[in-house]
Amino acid sequence: MQATLLQKLTAEFIGTSLLLATVVGSGIMGVELSAGNDGVALLANAAATAGALYVLIVLFGPISGAHFNPVVTLAMRARGEMSSEAAASYIVVQVGAAIVGVVLAHAMFGVALIQPGDHVRSGGSQWLSEAVATFGLLLTILLGIRHRPAAVPALVACYIFAAYWFTASTSFANPAVTVARALTRTFAGIRPDDIPGFIVAQLVGALAALAVSHVLAGPSVEGPATSTQNQSLRPATKRVSREFSPSARR
Template sequence: MGKRLAAECVGTALLLAISCSTGFAAARLAGGDAALALMLASAVSSVGLAVLILAFGPVSGGLFSPVLTLSQAWRGGLALEEALPYIAAQTAGAFIGAACAHAMFDLNWLVASTQVRTGAAQWLGEFIATFGLLAVFIGCGRSRPVVAPFAVAGYVMAACWFSPSAAFMNPAMTLARVFGSGGIRLADAPAYILAQLAGAAAATALFIWLHSTRRRTAI
């Protein structure tokens, strides 16, 4: 168990370090071109996610997110008593990774984010983005586990573009990004997390139903 928790913590820390750092680097290199900055950040973050899943997946499953952990536990892929330690490790890793990213770019992390992210449109975007993430994660995990890391990474890149919410899709990441540059205001984080949990629950329930076996009554 200790090795799996370490893998989730380190993997999540690296994921946050990659996603935050690429955002900072892209903003500096794109010369004010927001579309180019988003393209660079989403592409690099997605590649990073894929290789992290491949690296840590054999040890812990490469979940790196409380919503994926809860979905896995709901579907019986993870013992319920293991879910809370997983979530704690992921959350700790997210804070470590975000802090490291800010330190690498000489930015102050110990300040509250002032980025406003609120409103029904953004909540719906976060719900749909998280729903889709879970759909890809569960669907590909069942039918094509070999390509699942690449499918998940590809979806994350797409979500960065189609969702107005910035597609956090991860409560641990959301909490870690209430500090430092960009991110999300603390006041806006609870609604985002609720949208993420709702989207994950809806997708998990749907796929449990889709893959359920109906008993046939003998005549």
């Protein structure tokens, strides 16, 4: 049975808010328990995020596609797999839900609900890191849903876990996450002034991933979407399986 737009948006809201609660909450807990060891705190943060991503993609992929990320939604729109109206609704919900997730994490740990970020994340190395992180994430999704659709939840979770460690920015790779994490001064935060550079880098990485996936795998197997088409990713029949089209991150 095809999910309604309301059901899809509800899935995106719950999934994105829980993802951000995991990112920020595990960062707080990691710092509290690591006795000043940033490596241990980052390991806890990365592991919790990857674990939550796997669960959330499995649960919400068949309903909404489990994007949780505006660049994933824009990529699906560019591939003709959803309408402009649905894509715009997804992005609004993702940004709002990400903010709710940050506030929820703060509430669970008894800290100020809104804390303008003060963690400096700026400069060429940070921007390059975000472009690379987003490129890898989106390429993982686009090639994964073409060749190994059932493995996409694990593929995305593993990629994000690795990208926490091999990128200088710790792999935000998600504009909604970037905006929301500017509202926390915790381990996961970012200065509001650094948001534009991150988002531009993420969009550049996403465009590169779209181009490369087109070269490697060809255009999407789907035709142009209509406003009533279900853009959540379904199990395969005779065509390529598209059960999951997640987002990620962080």
